[in-house]
Amino acid sequence: MTEFVTTALEDGVLVVKLARADKKNALTQAMYSALTDALSQAESDLAVKAVLLQGNDQVFCAGNDLEDFLSLKDLGQDSPILRFLTTLVRFKKPLLAAVAGPAVGIGTTVLLHCDLVVAQQGARFQLPFVALGLCAEAGSSVLLAQRVGQAKANEWLLTGKAYSSEEALAQGLINQVVEKDVCATGLAMAKQLAQLPSDALVTTKALIRAPFQAEAEKAIFDEAREFVRLLQGDECKGAIRAFFSRR
Numbered sequence: 001m002t003e004f005v006t007t008a009l010e011d012g013v014l015v016v017k018l019a020r021a022d023k024k025n026a027l028t029q030a031m032y033s034a035l036t037d038a039l040s041q042a043e044s045d046l047a048v049k050a051v052l053l054q055g056n057d058q059v060f061c062a063g064n065d066l067e068d069f070l071s072l073k074d075l076g077q078d079s080p081i082l083r084f085l086t087t088l089v090r091f092k093k094p095l096l097a098a099v100a101g102p103a104v105g106i107g108t109t110v111l112l113h114c115d116l117v118v119a120q121q122g123a124r125f126q127l128p129f130v131a132l133g134l135c136a137e138a139g140s141s142v143l144l145a146q147r148v149g150q151a152k153a154n155e156w157l158l159t160g161k162a163y164s165s166e167e168a169l170a171q172g173l174i175n176q177v178v179e180k181d182v183c184a185t186g187l188a189m190a191k192q193l194a195q196l197p198s199d200a201l202v203t204t205k206a207l208i209r210a211p212f213q214a215e216a217e218k219a220i221f222d223e224a225r226e227f228v229r230l231l232q233g234d235e236c237k238g239a240i241r242a243f244f245s246r247r
């Protein structure tokens with residue numbers, strides 16, 4: 001249990017909120033477990049027609065908690081991160097995200113599993129895995145190129161450079177950019193989907209995802225094996241220590 005992930009049901013939409021703003025919503029192991037529980041609940045609850053993942057109107061998610069990474073030894077299929085990723089990649093109902101501020105690491109790769117994404121002006125997307133001595137995760141080694149094309153996927157994953165909402169929109173990572181109130185916009189989008197015929201929605205999502213489903217699931221496990229190896233390396237440990245000693 002953690003108070004850093006909250007859920008609320010509104011007009012058929014389960015709003016799943018990251019609520020650890022003082023740490024920029026960096027995800028701890030407990031938060032991954034809470035997210036898995038929320039998605040599992042959403043999958044089985046007939047009252048839930050769509051899910052909105054959000055932080056607040058200032059911050060979405062600064063990625064995995066880097067301190068947690070230092071003590072992480074295992075990324076087996078029962079680990080909180082792998083349980084979350086497999087639940088996410090297999091999630092059948094429409095999943096939306098509202099993004100403001102930083103969307104780093106898993107804060108960006110989670111969007112590859114979302115069906116619609118709205119971001120606020122000033123949001124900042126980044127995949128700094130290589131600079132951290134790590135590799136792609138959450139299926140991003142295949143899903144990013146499928147979403148934005150190989151050239152941009154190479155650029156974003158290899159250089160780790162940050163990019164704006166406008167660039168994310170231009171490249172097709174997200175659907176819409178708003179000036180403000182991104183969470184309210186995300187909720188309105190989710191409520192619109194929630195009113196549509198459920199079986200048709202779920203069936204259409206499954207058909208859209210089908211050509212990449214097996215590939216995405218395989219990538220999650222292939223990446224996890226390399227990720228956990230790299231986590232134990234000096235390059236990664238040094239980069240994480242450098243982050244915490246930067247001031």
Ligand code: COA
Pocket residue numbers: 022023024026062063064065066067102104105106128129132243
């Ligand atoms: N893990 C753990 N703590 C984190 C964190 C993370 N991923 N991201 C931010 N925090 C913490 C900071 O240590 C800081 O804590 P403190 O107030 O106790 O010192 C607090 O959140 C605020 O972060 P800060 O860096 O001061 O905010 P900022 O607005 O200047 O920068 C980010 C925001 C997201 C650009 C910056 O925090 C960052 O780069 N974070 C790391 C992102 C990352 O590498 N994630 C892992 C990807 S695999």
